Amino acid sequence: MEKQMIKPYGDTMDDGLVQLSFTLPVENGPRARKAAQEYAALLNLTNVTVADAKKIADGFTCFVIYARASAALDYSVIRATEADFPKMEREDIDRRIDRELGRRIVVVGGAIGTDAHTVGIDAIMNMKGYRQDYGLERYSGFMAVNMGAQVAGALLLEKGLETGADAILVSQTVTKNNIHIRQMTEFMTTLNGRNMRGRFILVAGGARLDNDLALRLGYDAGFGPGTLPSQVASFLAQNVIKRHGKRGG
Amino acid sequence: MARLNLKKSRINRVRKLASRIAEDIQKFIEPHSTISVERTVLRLYGVDGMDLQQIPYPNRVVDLWREKGDISMGISRPFAEAALRSGKSALATARLLADGEIGFTGDIARLARADVRRKEMAMAKDAVKALALSAERKRRKIKKTPLPRTPWRYIIVATGNIYDDRTQARAAVHSGADIIAVIRSTVQSLLDYVPYGATTEGFGGTFATQENFKVMRQALDEESEKAGRYIRLVNYSSGLCMAEIAACAAFEDLDILLNDSMYGVLFRNINMKRTFVDQYFSRLICARAGIMINTGEDNYLTTADAMENAHAVTASQLINEAMAKKAGLPEDLLGIGHAFEIDPAIENAFLYELAHAALTRQLFPNSPVKYMPPTKFMSGDIFLSHGLDTMFNLASVATGQGIHLAGILTEAIHNPLMQDRAQALDNINYVFNIARDLGPEIEFKKDGMINKRAAQVLEEAEALLEKISGEGLMKAISQGHFADIKRGPEEGRGLDGVFVKGPGYSNPLMELLDR
Ligand code: B12
Numbered sequence A: 001m002e003k004q005m006i007k008p009y010g011d012t013m014d015d016g017l018v019q020l021s022f023t024l025p026v027e028n029g030p031r032a033r034k035a036a037q038e039y040a041a042l043l044n045l046t047n048v049t050v051a052d053a054k055k056i057a058d059g060f061t062c063f064v065i066y067a068r069a070s071a072a073l074d075y076s077v078i079r080a081t082e083a084d085f086p087k088m089e090r091e092d093i094d095r096r097i098d099r100e101l102g103r104r105i106v107v108v109g110g111a112i113g114t115d116a117h118t119v120g121i122d123a124i125m126n127m128k129g130y131r132q133d134y135g136l137e138r139y140s141g142f143m144a145v146n147m148g149a150q151v152a153g154a155l156l157l158e159k160g161l162e163t164g165a166d167a168i169l170v171s172q173t174v175t176k177n178n179i180h181i182r183q184m185t186e187f188m189t190t191l192n193g194r195n196m197r198g199r200f201i202l203v204a205g206g207a208r209l210d211n212d213l214a215l216r217l218g219y220d221a222g223f224g225p226g227t228l229p230s231q232v233a234s235f236l237a238q239n240v241i242k243r244h245g246k247r248g249g
Numbered sequence B: 001m002a003r004l005n006l007k008k009s010r011i012n013r014v015r016k017l018a019s020r021i022a023e024d025i026q027k028f029i030e031p032h033s034t035i036s037v038e039r040t041v042l043r044l045y046g047v048d049g050m051d052l053q054q055i056p057y058p059n060r061v062v063d064l065w066r067e068k069g070d071i072s073m074g075i076s077r078p079f080a081e082a083a084l085r086s087g088k089s090a091l092a093t094a095r096l097l098a099d100g101e102i103g104f105t106g107d108i109a110r111l112a113r114a115d116v117r118r119k120e121m122a123m124a125k126d127a128v129k130a131l132a133l134s135a136e137r138k139r140r141k142i143k144k145t146p147l148p149r150t151p152w153r154y155i156i157v158a159t160g161n162i163y164d165d166r167t168q169a170r171a172a173v174h175s176g177a178d179i180i181a182v183i184r185s186t187v188q189s190l191l192d193y194v195p196y197g198a199t200t201e202g203f204g205g206t207f208a209t210q211e212n213f214k215v216m217r218q219a220l221d222e223e224s225e226k227a228g229r230y231i232r233l234v235n236y237s238s239g240l241c242m243a244e245i246a247a248c249a250a251f252e253d254l255d256i257l258l259n260d261s262m263y264g265v266l267f268r269n270i271n272m273k274r275t276f277v278d279q280y281f282s283r284l285i286c287a288r289a290g291i292m293i294n295t296g297e298d299n300y301l302t303t304a305d306a307m308e309n310a311h312a313v314t315a316s317q318l319i320n321e322a323m324a325k326k327a328g329l330p331e332d333l334l335g336i337g338h339a340f341e342i343d344p345a346i347e348n349a350f351l352y353e354l355a356h357a358a359l360t361r362q363l364f365p366n367s368p369v370k371y372m373p374p375t376k377f378m379s380g381d382i383f384l385s386h387g388l389d390t391m392f393n394l395a396s397v398a399t400g401q402g403i404h405l406a407g408i409l410t411e412a413i414h415n416p417l418m419q420d421r422a423q424a425l426d427n428i429n430y431v432f433n434i435a436r437d438l439g440p441e442i443e444f445k446k447d448g449m450i451n452k453r454a455a456q457v458l459e460e461a462e463a464l465l466e467k468i469s470g471e472g473l474m475k476a477i478s479q480g481h482f483a484d485i486k487r488g489p490e491e492g493r494g495l496d497g498v499f500v501k502g503p504g505y506s507n508p509l510m511e512l513l514d515r
Helices: A030-042 A090-100 A119-125 A153-162 A176-193 A211-216 A229-244 B008-029 B035-045 B057-068 B076-086 B090-098 B113-144 B162-175 B210-227 B239-251 B263-268 B272-289 B297-303 B310-326 B349-363 B382-398 B418-434 B449-471 B473-478 B508-513
Strands: A017-024 A045-057 A060-069 A105-111 A142-146 A167-171 A201-205 A221-223 B032-034 B152-157 B179-182 B232-236 B256-258 B292-294 B337-339 B370-372 B403-405 B498-500
Touching: A017 A030, A017 B418, A030 A045, A030 A060, A045 B162, A045 B418, A060 B418, A090 A229, A105 A119, A105 A153, A105 A229, A119 A142, A119 A167, A119 A201, A119 A229, A119 B297, A153 A167, A153 A176, A167 A229, A201 A229, A211 A221, A221 A229, B008 B272, B008 B310, B008 B449, B008 B473, B032 B035, B032 B272, B035 B057, B035 B076, B035 B090, B035 B113, B035 B239, B035 B272, B035 B508, B057 B076, B057 B090, B076 B090, B076 B113, B113 B239, B113 B272, B113 B508, B152 B162, B152 B418, B162 B179, B162 B210, B162 B418, B179 B210, B179 B256, B210 B232, B210 B239, B232 B239, B239 B256, B239 B263, B239 B272, B263 B272, B263 B297, B272 B292, B272 B310, B272 B498, B272 B508, B297 B310, B297 B337, B310 B337, B310 B349, B310 B449, B337 B349, B349 B382, B349 B449, B370 B382, B382 B418, B449 B473
Parallel strands: A105 A142, A105 A167, A167 A201, A201 A221, B152 B179, B152 B403, B179 B232, B232 B256, B256 B292, B337 B370, B370 B403
Antiparallel strands: A017 A060, A045 A060, B032 B498
């Protein structure tokens, strides 16, 4: 494949201009500015301009820097995944589920572990939805059971079994010290421990999540900020139909 | 300050309704106590520290009495009796009890009842004195280094390590902060004990311990001297240990505690009965120790829409106020909460924000109302988010808010970095300065959008309060009237720690504070 080299764009192609801001643990002054400049040079930046240096505490100075990045990247080799689904409207999704599955898709979800943030999972599952896009509860093709926040993984699994769920939705918002990764991994261990991984379609979501991370942790898809319920509904409809649809296969 | 045309009769009416609702809850509170209330009594009697298994002595002693004695009597009397027998301090007595060196005899009659009562009274009076002393120390500090002008700039630190928090706090004071709040670690509200000692690890925040309070208060005392203005310290009296934390906070001269009558119920699924009883005792302590409380209505708007639910905020503010007054808190210690959380995609959202902010200001003219920044609509676009904060700063200074929680450009990303805080404070200082006297200069058009919006919110709040006063607050919460979250009276954590006071119940401390 042909190489496609790229650099940051500031004002003209390939000028490599970047802006960055950081704090050094030194008192502000000419030496501090110099240090910021040199530090930027260590990051392989050239033409470094220290646009601002401000004392933000005793012994701490915050800088705003403009500089040129020298590195260029071959864009042709970059790969990132996205949950794969056809873009469909609610009515179409419902119709398709009715036609090709002939029953409702059952979904249980919640924010697992210590996470107390419900707004994200509510946006996807509850009637009201998100940004004028109705949530799963509103679909005639879905039965959505939202367990809320701080749900123990084992409990979510239990609910999944009890309701005969097709899919489990996991939400994680707090990411400090990678707690989301730990909790998502724990849930996976719970599933594997009971030989249940293959039983459900597993979808994760949250403000700092993407499809790549979710796949890496063993989930079937991951959705990040700005996700609309209809996207999740499309993904689920397509995948549940693929597994259990009338036409088989 | 620009004033809204609010109907006097309606304001009186909503207050009356709120007070009826509080009255009804008070009827539930009075015959009940909780294990946390009892542990608080021990703390105020002087019990502190923890055993080798890291269980705090207040927990050990109350648990022992619960197991071997009769918790419906409360802890005060059996403990006083044990202290009389040991002839030692409260702390030493607690240790002896925990180590099994002495027992609760259960046979209180062995000592003259009058002697035990005298001992209880003496310990309770000392405790009340200690609380009053804290209030006095704060008054003296404020005399020496006065309070700055409002809106007071309130900044959060939350590294998880109290010593790093201290560094961050000093930096924030340098950039202009007037109030420092140490955010608690994620799990703490669900712990049925108060951790002990200085701590250096936490998730999303730093544990609230008495020692951590002390470390931070000392640093801020030094900073106050340097800055020539009194820097207040905030922590959380919420979760399963509301009153115990209030006691620890009083000992260490904290200035403000987040203390809401419903937050734990709605957002942490703590049982409502537990919360109502604990919150009452915690507020009695705050009133005596001169600790301001901050209520948490702003949180409702993170789960519910700010336009649709503005009236629930107003209703909750009035209920929080009525309940706080029952606990003897004067208006200047009532930091009633609200927030700037309207969807920025709505045309004229800023005008509605002004209406909401002015409404809160005007409903609670003598309270240092606490205004919270945009959070829900902050995004990874820190540049636009900084713009949202700028408008929030303008709304705050223009409507004369009391406490101004700094909005941070990286709200959607991480706990603020030192530089994020400095950016936030620079923005605040800039806006407050260039618009300092904007409020008194402007008038809201008589039948304009702002007046209409405020009137509508108040009217809807009245209807909601009407409904709640009819069915009772517990039922209202069960039906999801606040924050779109439903919690039943028997649901949630901590219910097993609630008990009915028996005929032998004794708590002279409560009696003294209740006056
Ligand atoms: C509201 C809020 C709260 C509310 C939550 C109320 C509730 N019931 O949910 C309250 C006040 C309780 C709260 C508490 C805390 N919070 Co908070 N909170 C927020 C805030 C302001 C907004 C989050 C939000 O609602 N976003 C709106 C929704 C719609 O967006 P979303 O979650 O990204 O969801 C979308 C997508 O991600 C996706 N999605 C999400 N989940 C799922 C699931 C599936 C299956 C799918 C398909 C998609 C999907 O779809 C949604 C729609 O597009 C953010 C800051 C911010 N602006 O992001 C901080 C924030 C998330 N909170 C934070 C913290 C630290 C806390 C606390 C730990 C603070 C403390 N020390 O007490 C506690 C956590 C307690 C706990 N145990 O978890 C940090 C997290 C930092 C980090 N990266 O770790 C943030 C970023 C704030 C900050 N800068 O410090 N918080």
